[in-house]
Amino acid sequence: ESGLPSSPLTLRIVAECPVTKARVCDLILPHCTVNTPVFMPVGTQGTLKGITVDQLEDLGCQICLGNTYHLGMRPGPDLIEKANDLHGFMNWKRNLLTDSGGFQMVSLVELSEVTEEGVKFKSPYDGKEILLSPEKSISIQNSLGSDIMMQLDDVVSSTVTGPRVEEAMHRSVRWLDRCIAANKNPHKQNLFAIIQGGLNSKLRKACLDEMTKRDVPGFAIGGLSGGEEKDDFWRMVTLSTDHLPREKPRYLMGVGYAVDLVVCVALGCDMFDCVFPTRTARFGSALVPWGSLQVKQKQYAKDFQPIDPDCQCPTCKRHSRAYLHALFKSDTAAMHHVTIHNISYQLTLMRSVRQSIMEGRFPEFIQSFMKRMFPSRDQYPSWTVDALASVNITLQ
Amino acid sequence: MAGGRMQLELSRVVQGRSRLGVLKGLGRTGQHSLEVPGCLLYTHFGTVPHLTQDTLHTLRNLPSVTQVTLSNIAEHQEVLEEFKDGFRKFAGLHDTVVYCSLHDPATLCPTGYTTNKTVSVWGSGGRIELTVAKFMALQKTVQPDWYQSMADGETWQNSTSRKRVRKSVDRTLAHLDECLLVHQKSQELDGVEVFGVVEGGDILEERVRSARETAKRPVAGFCLDGLQTASMDQRLRTQLITAVNKELPEDKPRLLQGVGRPDEVLACVEAGVDLFESFFPFQVTERGCALCFSFDISPDPERAGRAPPEVLELSEEKDAAGDTKQNGDLNHDDQTQMTSFEINLKDKRYQDDFRPLVEGCGCYCCKNHQRAYLHHLLVTNELLAGVLLMIHNTSHYHGFFSALREALAKDKLDLLKTRVLRAGAQQMEREEQDG
Numbered sequence: 001e002s003g004l005p006s007s008p009l010t011l012r013i014v015a016e017c018p019v020t021k022a023r024v025c026d027l028i029l030p031h032c033t034v035n036t037p038v039f040m041p042v043g044t045q046g047t048l049k050g051i052t053v054d055q056l057e058d059l060g061c062q063i064c065l066g067n068t069y070h071l072g073m074r075p076g077p078d079l080i081e082k083a084n085d086l087h088g089f090m091n092w093k094r095n096l097l098t099d100s101g102g103f104q105m106v107s108l109v110e111l112s113e114v115t116e117e118g119v120k121f122k123s124p125y126d127g128k129e130i131l132l133s134p135e136k137s138i139s140i141q142n143s144l145g146s147d148i149m150m151q152l153d154d155v156v157s158s159t160v161t162g163p164r165v166e167e168a169m170h171r172s173v174r175w176l177d178r179c180i181a182a183n184k185n186p187h188k189q190n191l192f193a194i195i196q197g198g199l200n201s202k203l204r205k206a207c208l209d210e211m212t213k214r215d216v217p218g219f220a221i222g223g224l225s226g227g228e229e230k231d232d233f234w235r236m237v238t239l240s241t242d243h244l245p246r247e248k249p250r251y252l253m254g255v256g257y258a259v260d261l262v263v264c265v266a267l268g269c270d271m272f273d274c275v276f277p278t279r280t281a282r283f284g285s286a287l288v289p290w291g292s293l294q295v296k297q298k299q300y301a302k303d304f305q306p307i308d309p310d311c312q313c314p315t316c317k318r319h320s321r322a323y324l325h326a327l328f329k330s331d332t333a334a335m336h337h338v339t340i341h342n343i344s345y346q347l348t349l350m351r352s353v354r355q356s357i358m359e360g361r362f363p364e365f366i367q368s369f370m371k372r373m374f375p376s377r378d379q380y381p382s383w384t385v386d387a388l389a390s391v392n393i394t395l396q
Numbered sequence: 397m398a399g400g401r402m403q404l405e406l407s408r409v410v411q412g413r414s415r416l417g418v419l420k421g422l423g424r425t426g427q428h429s430l431e432v433p434g435c436l437l438y439t440h441f442g443t444v445p446h447l448t449q450d451t452l453h454t455l456r457n458l459p460s461v462t463q464v465t466l467s468n469i470a471e472h473q474e475v476l477e478e479f480k481d482g483f484r485k486f487a488g489l490h491d492t493v494v495y496c497s498l499h500d501p502a503t504l505c506p507t508g509y510t511t512n513k514t515v516s517v518w519g520s521g522g523r524i525e526l527t528v529a530k531f532m533a534l535q536k537t538v539q540p541d542w543y544q545s546m547a548d549g550e551t552w553q554n555s556t557s558r559k560r561v562r563k564s565v566d567r568t569l570a571h572l573d574e575c576l577l578v579h580q581k582s583q584e585l586d587g588v589e590v591f592g593v594v595e596g597g598d599i600l601e602e603r604v605r606s607a608r609e610t611a612k613r614p615v616a617g618f619c620l621d622g623l624q625t626a627s628m629d630q631r632l633r634t635q636l637i638t639a640v641n642k643e644l645p646e647d648k649p650r651l652l653q654g655v656g657r658p659d660e661v662l663a664c665v666e667a668g669v670d671l672f673e674s675f676f677p678f679q680v681t682e683r684g685c686a687l688c689f690s691f692d693i694s695p696d697p698e699r700a701g702r703a704p705p706e707v708l709e710l711s712e713e714k715d716a717a718g719d720t721k722q723n724g725d726l727n728h729d730d731q732t733q734m735t736s737f738e739i740n741l742k743d744k745r746y747q748d749d750f751r752p753l754v755e756g757c758g759c760y761c762c763k764n765h766q767r768a769y770l771h772h773l774l775v776t777n778e779l780l781a782g783v784l785l786m787i788h789n790t791s792h793y794h795g796f797f798s799a800l801r802e803a804l805a806k807d808k809l810d811l812l813k814t815r816v817l818r819a820g821a822q823q824m825e826r827e828e829q830d831g
Contacts, residue, residue, distance in 0.1 A: 046772065047744055050779035055450050075772045076697035079748055083768060091764050171671055208708070302478050318488040323442075330468050332782060333442040337446050 008094065008147065009190045009217040015358045019393040020366075021241060021268035024357045026250055029147045030094045030167055033085070034062040036249065036270040037353055039098060039261065039346045041278055045070045046080075046090045048139060049278050051338040052342070053092045059313070059340065060347050063095035063147070065273050068140050069104035069132075072375060077143035097273070098146040099253075100137045100179075100194075102155045114154060116171065134178035138191070142184045150220060151179040153194040154343035158228035165198040173197045173210045192251060195240050199232040206241040208225025218249040221269070225254035230383035234267065237391060243270030258287065258349055262369055263387050265353055268363070277346050281338040284328055287345040291370045293321070295338060300325045312343035363393055370395055400587040401426040402542070402616045404649050404816060408804060412642055413638070413668045416804040420650055422493045424587055428460045432649065433661075433804070434668040435797055436463040436495055438502070438678055441472075442487030444790065445678050446782040447490075454760035457798070461493040461542075463673060465643055466534060467500040470526065471519035473534055482539030496540035498547060500656045501624070502675040510548050512567060536582055539607070542589035542616070546571040549621040549653075551597035552628070560752040561597035564622070565606040568595045570616050572613055589616040591651060594640055597622055603636050607643035617649040620669070624654025633660070634667045641668035658737050658816050665800065666809075677789035684774045685738040686753045686785055687792040690815045691799040693808045737816075741785075746771040759791035760784075 010028040017023070040066045041048055041056070048056055056064065066086050071077075077234075083089035086096055105119045106110050112121035116312050117328040118133030125334075137152040152175050154168040176193050191210045197204030211219065221240045224233050237252060244250050249270045255261065255276020264272070277287055284296035286307045293300070293307060304318035307324070315337040327334040356365035366388065374380055377396065385395050403420030408416040415432065422428040437444060437459045444452050444743050452458070464483060469476070479486050484494050498518060499505060506523075509516040514525045526534070531546045548567040551560060572592050592615035596603030610618060620640060623633050633655075641650060652669040655661065656676030664672075680687055734740060739753075752762035753770065761770075761784040773781035796816070803812040 009624075026785070045776045045778055046769075049777045050446075050783060052451060052760070052780070052783065054454075054760075055448075058450070070776075074776055075747065075768070079768065083766070085751060089772075091767055091769075103474050210507070211741040220741060225413060288566075302475050304479060307549045314448065320486075320488075322479070323486055323488065326475065327441055327443060331443050331445055332779060333446055333448055335779070336783070340448065 002106070007217065008186075008188050009249075010200065011247060013247070015360075017266075017357050017362045018360070019363050020266040020267045020388075020393060021238075022353075022357050022362055023268070023270065024354050025249065025270055029095045029190070031093065031147055032062055034095060035354060037265045037350050038063065038263075038271050039256065039350045040065055040273040041343050042067075042273055042275045043090070043166070043348070044275070045074070046086060047345075049282065049339060050332070051339055052106070053090060055340060056092075056343070057094065059344050060351070061094070061343065063097060065274070066090070066096055066098050066144060067101070067104065067147065068098045068137060068144065069101035069108070069331045070090055071098075071144060072101060072140045073123065080145075082144045085143065087145060087146075095148070096144070096146040097148040098141050098144050098150065100150045100152040101132055102137070102152050103131060105155070116174075118152070134175045135182040137177050138182040143282075145185075146189060146191045148192055148218065149183070150192055151176045151194055153196055153222055156196070156223065157199065157225055158198060158226040158233075160198065165200060166203055169196045169203050169207045173207065176211060176214060176216075180216070190217040192216060192218040192220050194220040194253070195244075196223045197236075199228055199236060202238055203238055204236055205295050207245065208240060212243065212245060216248075218251060219244050220251040220253050220284065221254050224252070225260075225274075230381065231386070234263065234383055234387035234390075237264055237269065238267045238387070244268075245366070258289075258346075259370075259373060259381070259384060261346075261349065262353060262366060263384050265357075265368065266388060266391050266393065277342040277374075278339055281342040282335045284324075284334070284338060286338050287342045289369075291373060295321055295324050295334075297325075299328070307338075307341055308345075311344065311348075313341050313342065313348075315341040315344075364392055367396055400424070400541075400589055400616075402589045402649075404432070404617075404647055404648075409646075410804055410807070410809065411666075413641075414666050414804055414809065415668060415670055416801060417670075419670070422461065425441065428493045429494075430671075431801055432462050432673070432796065433665045433800055434670070435459060435656075435672040435674040435794070436461045436651075438463055438674040439494075440500075441468040442489055444786065446779075446786040451760070451783055451787060454787060455794075457794065458673070461495050462804075463495050463497060464498045464538070464540070465497050465504075465517075466526070466531075467498075467503075467517045467519065469496075469538060470517050470534060471521055472522045473537060473567065476537045480636075482537075484539070484584070494538075494540040495583065496535065496538055496543040497653070498544060499549075500675075501574060501656070501673045502678055504552075504624075505550075507553060508549050509552050510567075512563075515546060515548055515571075527705070528571055528578070532575060532578040532582070535579075535588075536584040539584060540588065542591070543576045544591045544593055544619045544651075545615070547593035547595060547619070547621055549593070549595055551595065551622045552625040554625075554627060556597050558599060558602075561595075561599050561602050564595045564597065565602050565609075567591055568606065568621075569609050572610065572615075576613060576615075590796075591615055591617045591619045593619040593621050594644075595622050595722075596636070596640075598628065598632060598636065600636065600639055604643055607640040611644050615648075617651060618644055619654045620650060621654075623652065630660055630663050634663050637664060637667040637669060649784070658691075661796075661811075662813055662816060664799070665804075674790070674793055677793040678786065680738050680789050681782060681785040683734060683740070684781065684785070685734055685740050686744045686770070687738050687789045689737040689754050689796075691796045691812060692815060693799060693803050693806075693811050721815060741767060741770045742773075742774045753788050754792065757792065759788050759797075761788040761791075814819050 015024040139151040154171040156168040251271035252269040300321040303321040592610040601828035651671040749767040
């Protein structure tokens, strides 16, 4: 399945929740259709931490992420081009989304300097000075051949306030235009804009007004999920979805905790990514409908149930908490078992959300989801109560 | 007899020593079998290193016998006792024969902790001391289909005295007798096979004594221990094994512990060994390497009419830089040293090599991925490297054993030896040319 020659992305809205802002869509991309709402696992360096592409496919994953910064450094865009782009290099036959490299720039690299030109930094591998400009980022992403590319944005931490936030917002708009101009493959690769503006409604609204004037196939909500108060977070999310076009996908970057996913679907987001589920797996933390389970803890040494008795993933069908607990002392495969479980958990959650929206029972789904996740009503985080109330859900 | 239905059916004995056949009657219900010469499936606590069920089952024709070790299991005794239903069920191992050995063959233990009544294993939390009583309690809890008796094999160091070697033989026999006593009284171990362990260091007389004495006991087969050091000359090893096997009944299997390099396997099969542990592919994986030696014995029209290629001496090896190294020069602790049977994928030359690890290899890794990708995974320290390499190396190694059996069946052992040993050197040359 692929879009029309002139459009490598088609969004079909399959269902809309009459109560909240949630939607169910089929996102038709060059490599296959993606059912939304969707959680996209992150495969930073062209691999999903110990999981083969077959295993990922078997879990039902239709799209995952690669990291432009990491892959741009090693093995580099030229080699990946020779390998028939990132799909060919990792042998992943479904969709890929690459971020711009901007976030890693400011979060991973010391002494990076942002100018109108781009982001200047020192390579951690050979100390050379590198400039990541909008043009350079798109060039790398063109070589990677991802189905969805992200613009290079001027990333500012959500805890920063003052004129820097406004400067970054305006610069992100200018960089969006440069990215659009630099895209060599508009018929094969989709370039998404990233809405900035920090936690300032005025700035965010201004950014939305400007960026929605550009004809891009999709929008990401950026600059959030970075340690800001959840109370501010949800308000920016819902403000953004209020002003993004209905018929284009909304990608909320860096969000992946189960509760956040469910609430933000209710607020109108379609796509999500986060390293958390796969990263936490390697520490033995298994995600379950009632929170998480630290398999390495002593209490599980003699627990002969699977991680989640209701889970259908390969790990839960064969292994017990006790076995995994012990295996963590002997072999790396223990991490892989939990990684598989966590990806399965995330994808299954989104599938259930999708199903409930299509069947017109998303509000009921939210109620039972929250009940399962928290010991009692007074333990529901207040931001979730407020956020859901804003879309007509009164948590019981 | 203490055991069950294990039976060795030999179809050929080549040149009086190399044996070809099938080990039948394995498992509680006796329905499993294992072709010999063959290897067991090496695991950490029931898991093939790096692999989950899905990745493991991309491999065809896995050995029907899974090896687990007390090094991994001993610290979990309490958990298994509470579980009650045995290790196989605890680990989710369906339909396989479980063989329990004392030590993990991939790691040499610290020495100096063995006593007259105890041996020690090292778990994740440190040293665990085993008396025969504790050893047998573990076996009753693990409920393997087959296990090796408790043994003192701490004779592999170069400086081991004759007195120490003699002690290891005496102790091992004493342990065996005690184990068998407990075994015969245990209902939980009804139908479970026991292997006696032949010790004797590098002293011929002690080897013979150990073999003779062990053969008198009612065991289903024999483990040959204490021969695993890389610093033992293969010629000496062959000599000792040959002498040992002369004392052992022909109709019982011989399992050689701690030896896995392809050239050594060939030599030991020629000395009459039937079974090996398959830890070698794991060691290759851990150093980021891929097995690539040829074991192809099909008739090759291209080679017909040309003079046979030089056969490499067993004691010579070339490292990646082309320098010759004697077997005996290898640090006996350094089983991590790369061999001539593998390629080092971290090497820069593989950065843009888009070929599979081994042309014509049908494993999941070779069917789906290229050297350049493996190189990238290794350089970036990605976990997937271990997964893919383990799949390939396991597949390649078991393919080698398959070829070995075929060679014995068709009288082509010399051809196989030429391929395996020569291929090592050829590989090195090719690498140098490409680089």
